[in-house]
Amino acid sequence: MASLLRKLSHVSSTDVKKVTSTLARSKTYESNLVKLEKRLPRQATVPAFGHSTDFDYKRDTKQLCKIMKHCATAHTLDLDYILHFLSSYTCEQRMILVRDLEFEYEYKLVDMVLERPESPIRSCTLAMLIEPIELYARDFHDLLTWKQVNKIDYDISEKLLEIVLALNNEDSKKFRENYENLFVNPVEKDIELVQGEGNIISQLLINVLEGKRYEENGHSATTAKLIAKRLYEAGEDGPAIDYDTFIKIFTRDTFAQLSAIFDIYEDKYGRPIEEAIEREFQGQTQINCFKEMVEFIRSPGLYYAKVIRRALDKTPLDYETVIRSIIGHQEKDLSEICLEYSKEYDEPLEETLKTRIDIMEIKRVLILIVTDGHDIEADELSQVRFDHSNNSSPTGSGAIPTSTAAVNTLGMRRNRSQEAFDKFVNVFKTMRPH
Template identity: 30%
Template sequence: MAAPKPTVVPLPGFDKDSDAAVLRKAMKGLGTDEKAIINVLVCRSNNQRQEIAAHFKTAYGKDLITDLKKELTGDFEDGVLGLMDPFPVYDARCLKKAMKGVGTDESTLLEILCARNNAQIKAIKDAYKKTYHNDLESDLQSETSGYLKRTLTGLVQGNRDESMAVDAAKAKNDAQTLYEAGEKKLGTDESEFQRILVTRSWLQMRAIFDEYGKIAGRSIEESIKREMSGDLERAYLNIVKFARSPPEYFAEVLHKAMKGVGTDEDRLTRTLITRSEIDLGDIKEAYQAKYEKPLAKAVESEVGGDFKKLLLGLIK
């Protein structure tokens, strides 16, 4: 399997003192040099940005985040602050926002919790507790209900098998179990779907889906659409799509964020920031293949100004 391709990597010869000075100069006096801020932040890894923020306070006795908030506005501000958050803090903030106010943004909850490994989920829970003085699991349970609540509760445990080995016999057994829990009986036994989709490793699940197709004569996605509805259908399809191909999954997430009237800036920003150091290079390729348009061109046509320059910096 080829190694994932990030678009943001640690800058060789990184100099936190020089970068802090550039950012200080960019915000000093009248006006703000947004270009200088973008040039520094999109070309540094998240760990390097944390070092810059710590050094900024030492060198100038001022908080970099506070200064950025004073100088920037709108989507550009949100993007810059997202880049400055440590990844678990940013995820915790996005989850909190998805549960705030009237209604819950289930798509965001699923996108984040489906796509994080066990260590990342633990770090997000710790960051959430520290920031909001509450348990992420408790908040998820109070904001959702039914089988979706059970699925999110399962995902937030961070107990997925992370083995890189595939057990072919077990894949056949699990595929048969899924078939019997859905297609083969009246009514659907959702608990069996949950048990398998939330606990098996990503590689193992691909083997299960292959076996399922042979047994059922249709894809697992088709069966989920026939057997489930609403939030639960969406939850299981999220997990299956991510298991099959993270780059294709996020290419679709980005496409949906830019589709139709209006742009979902939050989703666009979150996806580009959180995948930039993982596999945004692969997502670009998947986007081009699926939608026959470069991701950068799609983003360029949806947003403007410094916000556009920031996002394009992450993509390129």
């Protein structure tokens, strides 16, 4: 963590230099006009790249390379356009494209995105460029770092747990390897540094990440009854179950075994397992974390549906959690999450995304993912930007302005038809004959 914080202290000056070089322009009006004319027809087709149904990574990497060359020419990294291009591919296909782009054309796209200032568009683009386990590791590290430097003032325990709960034993091993490869320190050391050594939540997180849960199917009814009895007796002035044992039960037993314990406890003693948790633990954060584990064990899909909903309900909206929960679960259990979301909130997840997400490119990508390729209607697409080299977005991410005032200021209208673009191009042709 110390090395990470030293690195953090140099970010500011490095970014200033990069931003300064990016903003340096010596373009004449004539060359800008040429670029504008060439860009118009291409931008008119942004909403539908028309990727072939047959994945040809050589062909598609070459197309992505053309985008990168345009970005180099324009002296900026057009995150909106890159995000748009990647939106039609599966997670596995995106990983192939990113790796082949670096191997064949020496564009390190992940590093280039990381050099951009923090913004929701940057977070979403990065999530599309890396594997889910790496996304989890990066978000986990970000939370620890932000907490360490007092960038956030709330307890991060529940968010840390939410990131790692879905990891099976193999995923946990990959998570630890990714974390140490990316950030030098073992994740266990960083957890103890920020959360406290010997802290109950630190122990819980470390035990989850050890990846030692029994993963066989089935459960022992006899064992479930014994554990349920011990939990009950501990709350009735009997011999208390020590925290280590409690943590071991929750991080070692199979989900089927734990579900049986919870059911037997409630059926036999007439109380939900949550009451035993409240009696065993005193701190509210500890109680909340173990209750969330109970909720996850009973229904992982419903648990993450609620995580997404809480993130969408926040003001400002918690983009990092929404992005991680949707893109990070795309290849694994997103369909179950969407199903549970619809049952719990009586509307499809995509409908909530349409009304809550206010950044059009992120909205479009997330809806494409949760609907398995169904694009939002043309009348919902944001305005198409013309020259990103003149982008005045404070984040530098190429964010599309969505307010009416911003649209009127730029003198542009949303959803221009192809005919309107053609007419606009002809005007410039008339002004500057070839």
